[in-house]
Amino acid sequence: MIRMSGKFRSSLIIGGQGIRARKLRTVLSMMSLFLGVLAVIAVQAGGQVAEKAMLADIELQQGIDGTETLSLPSHEKTSSVVRETLGGQPGVSVYGGAKATLGEPNVTPLNPGGNSLTGRYGSYSGGSGRYTTVCDASGMCTSKPVEEKQPPKGAAVEVRVTSMLGDLRQFRPFRLVSGEWLDFGSAPSMSPQIVLNTGAAEALKKHQIPAELHIEGAAKNATPRVVGVVDDGQGDYSATAYMRADELQNWMPAEAKKPASGPAASPMAAMYGNSSSGSLTTAYFTPGPTTEILKQTLRARLAAAGADVDGMRSTTVNSKGRMASMLSIMKMIFLGMACLVLLIGVAGILNVGLATVGERVEEFALRRAVGTSRMLLTFIVLAETLLTGLLTAMAAIGAGVLGFQVATVMFSSKLPAIADMSFPWDAGVAGVIAGLAAGLLGGLIPAMRAARIPISTVMRA
Structure with a gap:
């Protein structure tokens, strides 16, 4: 002492x-x-x-420090190769995007483009019309309105769907506001579970929206089950829904089509395709001894399937x-x-x-x-x-x-x-x-x- x-x-x-x-x-x-x-x-x-x-x-938007991200190429077999290689692997999550409308079918949604319904970001939604992205030969892209007659507005909300293979919250810790997160341990259901962000949840609170989900590219509409609400860091800027990739694929074509070639398609679009097509575009990995092995295996299998793997870039989050x-x-x-x-x-x-x-x-x-x-x-x-x-x-x-x-x-x-x-x-x-x-x-x-x-x-x- x-x-x-x-x-x-x-x-x-x-x-x-x-x-x-x-x-x-x-x-x-x-x-x-x-x-x-x-x-x-x-x-x-x-x-x-x-x-x-x-x-x-x-x-919430980029991932926890130390997370390794890998960009995936656009190819007709990318999603199937990713599911076979990374499906069920611990410390791995892959996500992609799709466009969907929640509510009445065949109407113009209250928020065209999937933006805010509060009016704060209304100028970005393109009013009541639809917009498309057009790119020139140099890769410069601009947004232009689609010249077509739009259906009347109805009780529908356009959402940006994030489909996931593996739990994304292990890398982007969304804060649960109410309900529960997606259950990745159960078998995929034909009535897909969806979790809304606060922007989309606010829309459903203010408007009477029917429980019908139309996913862009799908032949039939699904009846979703809203199981929870999360704060994903976007606030009221965007209406987003989170789904399991296997439940989304029950209602989507098997793979996204390749982007059109020619001067209208940018080099970036030609490599990665449309993030709203439902295909998987980005993979998250927890650093570890098996991470490099999984990356090399995935790269080799994608190359064997004919995908352009030269553009696959791996980065580490260091916010x-x-x-x-x-x-x-x-x-x-x-x-x-x-x-x-x-x-x-x-x-x-x-x-x-x-x-x-x-x-x-x-x-x-x-x-x-x-x-x-x-x-x-x-x-x-x-x-x-x-x-x-x-x-x-x-x-x-x-x-x-x-x-x-x-x-x-x-x-x-x-x-x-x-x-x-x-x-x-x-x-x-x-x-x-x-x-x-x-x-x-x-x-x-x-x-x-x-x-x-x-x-x-x-x-x-």
């Missing part, structure tokens, strides 16, 4: 007695230091909250690394401001310490006369200021924890990422260090002055 030496123990005891004997001055010192320590705690905690909040929406420099600059700026506030507290401790030493000149001289060393006198004064800094840090941490809980309750609806976040105790450690550092800086000069008091002072007293 490690014990403090007699000198250190004596200095702490005498320092504690000095704090108890001068309660008002201790409280004044703590008040001047409190805001500085609280500012340091707020900067540290705020930096972690900001990092998590910024990463949350990025993770935190890209944001690290920006977050560091922000934290350094606010930490500098917090240190300025902390220096005000240091000045307050220094002021009170010098006044206290001036009042205790006879006491310190008498201690010197009975054999107290200059070093021990220095420790006695420093012990008082360090204990004051530590008490202030404890009070500031308590205020920080309470403030964090209040802020979580107030802002959790606007920032769901912090709803389940607990107080970052790294910020508490930073507060303790700041309090002790302020006590040391504020007490160093008074301690040195106390150590230089001559023994002869006691004779004049």
